[in-house]
Structures are given as structure tokens and as C-alpha cells.
Amino acid sequence: MPIVVPRLSMSKTPPIAAAMVARNCELRDYVKVSVPPVKVKQQVIAYCSPDSTYAVTKRLIDAAKKTILIGIYDFSANHMVELIEAALQRGVKVKLMLDIDSDKERQLFAELGELGVEGVPAPSCASKRARFFASSHEKVIVIDGEWCLVQSGNYSNNSIPLNVKDGGDPASFRTGNRDTGLAIRSKPLAKFFTKILESDMALELAGPAALAMAKEAAEAEAAFLVEMAPKKIPDKLFPSKSFKFKTPLKIEPVLSPDNYMDVVPGKLRAARKSVLIQQQYVRSSQTNIIVLLDAIKAALAEAGDIDIRIILGKIFDRGDIPKEKENLKRLEDNYGLKLGRNVRYIDTSRLVHCHNKMVLVDGKGVLVSSQNWSHSAVTKNREAGVWLSNKSICRYFTGIFETDWKTARQTLEAPSAAMMPKEAMKAGGFIRVERADYEEV
Numbered sequence: 001m002p003i004v005v006p007r008l009s010m011s012k013t014p015p016i017a018a019a020m021v022a023r024n025c026e027l028r029d030y031v032k033v034s035v036p037p038v039k040v041k042q043q044v045i046a047y048c049s050p051d052s053t054y055a056v057t058k059r060l061i062d063a064a065k066k067t068i069l070i071g072i073y074d075f076s077a078n079h080m081v082e083l084i085e086a087a088l089q090r091g092v093k094v095k096l097m098l099d100i101d102s103d104k105e106r107q108l109f110a111e112l113g114e115l116g117v118e119g120v121p122a123p124s125c126a127s128k129r130a131r132f133f134a135s136s137h138e139k140v141i142v143i144d145g146e147w148c149l150v151q152s153g154n155y156s157n158n159s160i161p162l163n164v165k166d167g168g169d170p171a172s173f174r175t176g177n178r179d180t181g182l183a184i185r186s187k188p189l190a191k192f193f194t195k196i197l198e199s200d201m202a203l204e205l206a207g208p209a210a211l212a213m214a215k216e217a218a219e220a221e222a223a224f225l226v227e228m229a230p231k232k233i234p235d236k237l238f239p240s241k242s243f244k245f246k247t248p249l250k251i252e253p254v255l256s257p258d259n260y261m262d263v264v265p266g267k268l269r270a271a272r273k274s275v276l277i278q279q280q281y282v283r284s285s286q287t288n289i290i291v292l293l294d295a296i297k298a299a300l301a302e303a304g305d306i307d308i309r310i311i312l313g314k315i316f317d318r319g320d321i322p323k324e325k326e327n328l329k330r331l332e333d334n335y336g337l338k339l340g341r342n343v344r345y346i347d348t349s350r351l352v353h354c355h356n357k358m359v360l361v362d363g364k365g366v367l368v369s370s371q372n373w374s375h376s377a378v379t380k381n382r383e384a385g386v387w388l389s390n391k392s393i394c395r396y397f398t399g400i401f402e403t404d405w406k407t408a409r410q411t412l413e414a415p416s417a418a419m420m421p422k423e424a425m426k427a428g429g430f431i432r433v434e435r436a437d438y439e440e441v
Contacts, residue, residue: 021101023134023376023441025125030132032258033196038188039248044388045183046396047240049153050176050351055166056183056240058083060143064092069142071097071122071197071384073135073370074154074436076104079162081112088116095119097201099136101126102435123204124382130207132200133257134376135441138384139181140197145190150386151181152357152370156434159355167239175230177355177437178278178346178404180397182368182386184251192253193384200382226432232350236403241396249390256371256383261288263387264359264367264378268295271361274307275299276401278356279373281312281440284330286375297335310343311401311408313354316438318414325412344408351404355437357385360398364391376441 047056061068061083068087075098084094099122100109113119121127122136141149153159161176163169254263268275275296283289300306315324331337346354359367369385371377 021126023125025131025134027125027134027380028130028132030257033199033255035253035255035259036192037250037252038186038192040184040186040189040251041245041248042185044185044243044249044393045240046243046393047181047183048238048397048400049159049179049181049355050161050163050174051168051234051238052163052166052240053151053153053160053179053181054079054163056181057141057149057160058164059166060147060149060183061087064090064143066092066144067142068092068094068144069194069197070095071136071138071140071200071382072155073099073137073139073441074105074156074159074434075108076434076436077155077157077160077162080155080160081108084112084117085115093118095201097122097136097197097204099124099126120201120204122382123200123207127204127207130204132203133382134380136200136382137377137441138370138382140193140384142190142194142197145194146185146187148184148186148189148193149181150184150193150368150384151179152368153177153179153181153355154434154436156437157432158352158434158437168233168237170233170237173233173237175233175350175352177353178351178400179355180278180358180368180400182393184386186251189251189253196255196384230348230350230352234350234403235407236399238396238400238403243390243392249388252387254367254369254371254385254387256377256381257379260369260371260378260383260385261291265291265295267361267365267367267387268292268359269298271296271299271306271365272303273362274360275309276307276360276398277310278354278358278401278404279310279312280353280355280357280438282310282327282331282373283375283440284327284334288375288378289373292373292378293331293335300336308337308342309401309405310337311354311356311404312343312345313438314346314348315412315415321412321414328412339412340410344405344410345412346404347407347409350407352433353437354404358397358401360394360401363398364389364394366390366394366397368397372441374440381441
């Protein structure tokens with residue numbers, strides 16, 4: 001369980017973490033868009049956190065010559081501000097759409113604006129002007145109208161930790177969340193995601209200024225969350241890997257609320273050998289998640305025997321244990337997915353959290369995206385990902401999955417409920433946790 005540590009402040013605000021924006025606001029009508037596939041003829045770079053996301057991101061941002069367009073849910077890592085500031089100093093134009101739901105993000109958003117970033121709040125429940133999505137939870141970066149980075153991780157310290165060496169330096173490794181991403185060099189795909197992000201920005205900018213938020217985020221955060229840092233590093237570290245193609249690679253953008261539920265159930269239903277999933281959580285009682293799980297069940301019934309394995313994120317609160325026990329029971333009773341054999345939890349002695357949203361099918365199908373397996377993520381949020389079929393790329397991500405599976409926990413363990421005294425911070429061994437990395441959306 002994350003531990004609340006009071007800030008050194010004269011504020012009389014109780015030392016508890018500020019609540020995030022309520023995501024059950026009334027949404028305005030959104031018109032779904034057509035989502036065509038594209039053929040990629042150039043290059044794809046696969047990467048992961050905590051090992052290589054920062055190194056790839058830095059390399060591509062540092063190479064930007066004209067424009068950087070970012071649509072992201074959480075932006076709280078100071079080292080990412082430094083990368084953006086360096087790009088601005090080179091004359092690169094930077095546009096940012098951010099789902100702003102905390103005082104820290106408001107301050108950072110204002111700081112980036114002062115540096116020269118053209119910032120637009122996302123048209124989500126956090127908006128004061130236009131609410132079209134419960135959360136704008138995508139993580140998409142378009143560079144120079146040519147490169148697209150599509151990933152599961154935010155710009156938070158744990159999802160893009162400061163590992164400058166591609167693959168991480170074991171001697172000075174920065175721990176973090178398990179996340180994955182793809183950097184895709186394709187002008188058609190860049191044009192598509194640019195259109196999506198700029199359309200969402202236009203929804204916000206066109207909204208009536210008088211539209212008030214139903215519930216503001218707290219004006220100031222009197223506390224932050226910390227927990228014990230992992231004592232080990234993953235058994236294997238993964239540098240990014242670049243792929244080029246003799247024939248064009250078909251890539252399908254997968255968006256919420258537009259086409260996720262049109263695309264992904266069919267991919268799962270077509271599985272004949274394996275379905276490997278890393279997810280923050282699987283809400284097995286929610287209607288659309290039942291559709292996804294039923295698709296896996298149908299594949300199993302058709303093929304007779306499929307390797308189905310799921311790695312989940314850790315449980316952050318002792319109060320969530322009874323719900324997760326019910327969740328595990330449904331997975332076993334309805335789908336034959338048993339704890340230990342089919343379902344495990346990320347090893348928190350090596351990784352902070354499983355923030356990934358990855359699906360691998362039959363050793364060739366790959367989904368890298370921002371969608372958690374919750375009702376909101378697949379139907380009410382703005383989310384983004386890509387589906388492709390390529391054995392080499394799938395092999396890269398399968399290696400990550402198998403490394404995590406080997407050490408993943410085979411029992412449901414309650415988080416520690418012990419409070420940490422302030423003086424214990426001086427001894428080190430703790431890591432700050434951003435709420436956006438584990439809150440359900």
C-alpha cells in the first residue's frame with residue numbers, strides 16, 4: 001500500500017493525498033472516426049520501461065527539427081521537461097494536450113507554457129470547457145510529422161525512469177513500472193495521429209468557457225505517496241530493438257472509444273496457440289471486459305488447448321483484496337484461468353508496478369496500447385494503441401513477458417499497511433508513486 005508522507009509545509013491541510021478528478025461526469029456526444037490501417041515501409045523501434053523508454057524517447061526528441069506533438073495522460077517527470085525545453089531552445093515547436101487533474105500538473109503545464117509550449121487541456125472530465133471523454137488516457141507522441149511513439153507509459157518517473165543507457169546500466173539502474181512502446185517511422189501514421197490529437201484539442205478549444213467542472217482536483221497536495229523501492233533489478237534487461245521490412249508492414253491504429261471493441265475481440269477469438277497479456281488489472285465483471293474474456297474462451301473452445309497467461313499489476317490497497325479475490329474466482333469459474341497457472345502478479349521486488357497494456361497472440365500478433373481492461377478504458381476514454389502482426393517484433397515483447405512471468409507472484413498478497421515514520425525517509429530505499437500510475441481509469 002502506498003504510504004502517505006506529509007510535506008514539510010505550514011499548511012493545515014490534513015496529510016492525505018489529494019483526490020483525483022471524478023471521472024463519472026456527464027459526457028458530450030462524440031462522433032467516432034474512421035480508423036484505417038496503414039502500411040509502414042520504413043522502421044519500427046520496440047522498447048520498454050524501465051529499461052529503454054527514456055533512451056529511445058531522448059534520441060528521437062533530441063533529433064526533432066520542426067515539431068513535437070504530445071497527447072498524454074500524466075506528465076510529472078522533471079527530466080522530460082528538460083528534454084522538451086532543449087527542443088524549444090533549438091526552435092522546435094511543441095504542442096501538448098494534457099489531462100490535468102492535480103496541482104502539480106497545473107504547475108508543470110503552466111511552466112511548459114512559459115517556456116513556449118502550446119498547451120491545451122484535454123477534453124475529459126478534468127476539463128473546465130468540454131467533456132467528451134472520461135479520461136484522455138492516450139500516450140501518443142508525433143515528431144516532425146514522421147515518427148509516432150505509441151506506448152502504455154506516461155511521462156512519470158516510474159513509467160519513463162531516467163535510464164540514459166538504452167537497456168539500462170545494471171550498476172546504476174533506475175527502477176520503474178513495466179511498460180512497452182513502439183516508435184514507428186511512417187508519415188501516413190503520423191498524419192493520422194496528428195489529426196486525432198488536433199481534433200481532440202479542437203473539441204476543448206471550441207467548448208464554452210462557462211462550462212464549470214463538477215468537482216475540481218484539490219488546490220494543493222499536502223502529501224505525496226511513497227513505498228519501498230524494489231531491491232533487485234529484472235533478471236534480464238531489454239535494450240530497444242529496431243526493425244526494418246522487406247515488404248510493408250500493416251499497422252492498425254486501435255482507439256477508444258472508436259474501434260477497440262471492434263478490433264481486439266476478433267484478434268483474441270482468432271488465437272490458436274497462445275494469448276499472453278500484461279495488464280494493470282482485468283475487471284472481469286464489467287460488460288465489455290466480459291466480451292474480451294469471452295473471445296479468449298471461444299478461442300480456447302475452438303483450438304482445444306491454448307497457452308493463456310496474464311500478468312497483472314500489484315494491489316495497492318488492503319481494502320481491494322476482497323474484490324480481487326472475487327475477480328480471481330470469476331476468472332477461474334467462468335474462464336478456467338487459475339492463479340499461478342494462468343494468472344500471476346508482477347514481482348514488486350524487481351519492478352514498481354505492471355502498468356503495461358500489452359496483448360501478444362500466437363507468437364506474431366502484437367497490441368501495444370494505453371487501454372486498461374476496464375469499461376471506461378474501452379468505451380469512454382480517449383485511448384490509443386496499434387495492432388500489428390510480425391514474428392520478430394512479437395518475439396521481442398514475448399521475451400519481456402517471459403522474463404516477468406518467471407518471477408511473477410503466484411499468490412495474491414496484501415500490501416503492507418504499516419505507516420512509515422518521517423525519519424525513515426532519511427535511510428533511503430523508498431520510491432515516490434504517482435497516483436496516475438495506479439488509479440483505475
